[in-house]
Amino acid sequence: MTPSPLPPPVRSVVGPDALSASGLGRASQCPLSAALDADPDAPRLPVHPRALYGRVLHRLVEAAARGQVDDRDGFARGARRAVDALLAELPERTPAPQRVLGALEWRRRRADAVAVARSVAGKAPVRRGASAPARSPDRPEPWTVADGRWTEVVLRSDVLRVTGRADLVERSGDLVRISDLKTGSPTTSDGTVRASVVLQLRAYGLVAAERLPSARIELRVVGTSSFDVSFNEGDRDAALRTIRSVSDQLPPSRHVSAADLARPGAACGSCRHRHRCGPYLASAPSWWRDGEDFPFPLDLWGTVESVRSGGETSDLVLRDPTGRRVRVAGLRAALARDLEPGDALFAFGFDEPTGRRGPSWRPAPLVLRDLDPDTGAAAWSLAVFGPPLPDVPPLPVRSPAH
Template sequence: MVDDLGMSRLGDLLGTGACKRKALDRDTALPGKAPGALLGTLRHWVLEAAIQGWWRAGGKAAPLPLVTWGNLETFDDRRMIASRLVDEAVAHLDGELGRMEPWRTPLSQAWEPIAWHNELTHLRSLVVARLPSKPTKPPGVSDAPPRLARGLKRPELALGSKSLHLRGTADFVEWPEDDIVRIIDFKSGGVIDTKGQLKEGYALQLQGYALALDEEARPKPKGFRLEVVSDREVFKVDGSKETLDVLRRTLKSQKLPWGQSAVAAVDYEAAGPSCMFCPQRPRCASYTEYAEGAWRSNRVGVGQRPLPLDIWGMVVSVEEGPTTLRVGIRSPEGERRQVVGLSLRHFPYRLCQVGEPIWIYGLQTLEGARSGQFVHPLNFHEEGTKPWTSAWTTRVFLAG
């Protein structure tokens, strides 16, 4: 259950031990998101805007009611609003990427033209289906922290509970007059398991938000209405008192230390599958030990890839090209790995040298399963032959 909660990006199970990889402490996290995750962010924005009836361009900009873009009554008007909303969201996302990560190409260039056209068409159809039937009043913009009390209506609400080791940001929270708090989480991509049910991690995420709010609010709400909104349907999540009490007891029984801020060196109590998408991997000694052990034992289930595409070890060869490197690495378990298309931007002062240690996180690979199961690849790359095969979140560390 704890691993599922960690994969939901809610579980804040950080310890306070110093990272053994001291050379990695100069940076705090992997940069940005891969193109598929960015598309998920885009869907998140347009779904939230459509359901709530207003669009916030980001930062402290005042929310803009969608009804000011046109009428909500006819299908053509709603389609016009959808088209404008999606276009503005794409432009805003590309602008943010250009400002924070200037080496990226625009999001629209990460897909083939036809695939990108189909994605935009799908996004517009989502907006048309989710638009409200009548105008809604957008929330005001304020620097003051919101009160966890009746009347609360807030997107991107930060919630946390020190006693339960939880911290996260709920996509939308509303506390109406009936004291039944509504918490919505927007999801893109696959949200159901092999049995056709909502994945447990997503349900736990919403229940964790409810627990965190319930722990901090005074007076407490009477109950919770929890929903996961995906591209195609809405899933109801059990928010009953009995279910939340079971989760509360489970979390309190875990011997997990309360963490420091993300900029401090961190160490997870126990690494596992929940490390897959953790941005703190480069700074976590527990993950390093877990990964090296898994590489040696090939402790991998059929059809699963529990480890990120990372590699570290001793440099055994370096070949320099016009804009990229080909680097051979001897990994800790003795295997030789190869990384091609490694951008020279990672080496602003000097190239990596044969005989020195190197750590590379967030790569890509074209290798699939071997012997019926996924194992740690022998060949990685950063820049692929086509934009959508490139790694978009690679980070390189040297010892000095």
């Protein structure tokens, strides 16, 4: 398969009507990523199957909160059946989680999710025969009913230009508790709740405060361990400042230069727009060569120097833009075949070699692997492109801001 040409870099974006609360953390690091995330038509790099399994486990927890896990022969059995049914709905070519994560790791993650699901089971049951489904806009909102529990509550503020979906909202008179349900760890290595989760919950809190100004609002992260997120005046002000700062850089319906919004740095690791982001493409090669103090994605591009083909895979040596010679082992023919020395190649999304993660990042490895014939593992979300079309203007170069 000849790789398709690298799409042209995005030159400008249109400010979205609303910012996603769950993406505010990344948006505060790179407003360009928020604008591209808000565009459903923006071409994206593939999702890693790990993220798909995470969504499956989260849907289990949501279903449990709605009282929709069949527990006739025990909650754990019913929950595992629900997970199997949700996995069966994933796109056909999604590898089994045991293959990607290993059987033990998958069992551990599923057991954690089942434990969280059990802890919230039936918190906000959907009444049998209720005419309005869980996500229906016709359901009474928490702001109009003094007592109750709701799952998957759409929270939106036109004033703040923020939108999101809170997993669980509980109201008892003037007390409103908003919970974000997590199946994985919501904390960093030092045990504090991740800044992006804190900002997301505080954004929900601000929306709730707009609807119920006199309410006492509590914010919680519920997982295998649960954490309260403070929401005092200082917290509200700080969250407001962050939201306004992002919002001001992305005026609604106005075109803004992509180069002015891009902040190549820590946010790039989880960004699915890297292949179209000129500032990222200009910055990343020096990260590979020199290392960085944030976890950067393992991508690679350059000129093919040698190719050794072996049936369904090939081994390549690429000369990257900094002059490093990097070997790509086991590149699946389904991604690229018939490559020749002199070809340009762009590859996004190699997996981390085991044990490489750490607070301080070394230069990128000189050997990157796609398919490992011994284990059957692969770089599951790898996307490969050929050179951009000839009429694409050269990439903009901008000093990286960390």
